[in-house]
Amino acid sequence: AQKITQTQPGMFVQEKEAVTLDCTYDTSDQSYGLFWYKQPSSGEMIFLIYQGSYDEQNATEGRYSLNFQKARKSANLVISASQLGDSAMYFCAMREDNYGQNFVFGPGTRLSVLP
C-alpha cells in the first residue's frame, strides 16, 4: 500500500493566485514528520516546510503553509501568491519514528504557473 499519496499528477495555477497541493499519508505511528520538497527543472531537491505529528499549529514558511488535518491524515501544501518560479515538481515525504530515518516520498505533483 502507498504510504504517501499525491493524487494530482499535474496542476495549473495563474500567477499571483493561491494553489493547494494534496498529500495524504498512511501510518500507524503516533510520532512522525511530514516534509515537502520542491524539484525545479534543474533537478535539485529543495526542502520547503516541515510539520510534526504533535504540532498543534499548521506550519508556515513565507508563502508556504501546511493545511494539516491529522484525523484525515492529510498534509496539503498551500502556496500563496504563486510566482512563475514556483513551476516545479513538488514531493510530499514522511518519516515515521518506528522506521528510523527512512523518508518515504510520494509520486509528486507537477505545478505549472501561468503568466
Added chain:
Amino acid sequence: DAGVIQSPRHEVTEMGQEVTLRCKPISGHDYLFWYRQTMMRGLELLIYFNNNVPIDDSGMPEDRFSAKMPNASFSTLKIQPSEPRDSAVYFCASSTGAGNQPQHFGDGTRLSIL
C-alpha cells in the same frame, strides 16, 4: 555553508563498466542517504548510513550495487557491472537525524548507461 556535494554531475558510460558516484555530506550531519530517481519508480531510498555505518540497505536493488562510507565526509556508491536499466538520477542526502530536521540533498548525478 557548503551543501551536500556530489560528483560527477553527469556520467555516460557503456554497459558493463564500473561506475562510482561520490558524495560529501554536510559537515556535522550524522546520517547519509543514497536515493535513485526514475520516471517509473519515483524517488527510492537505496541505503543509509549513521555515523559511517550502514543501517538499512534493503533498497539496494542487487549485488551489483555497493555503497561505502569510509569516513564522516565521504561516501561512494558503486555499480559493477552497470546495465542500461541503472540509468537514473542518483541523489545523496544528509541530515542531523533530529526528528524535525529535513534531509538536505545534493544536486544529483545523472547516470546514463548505453
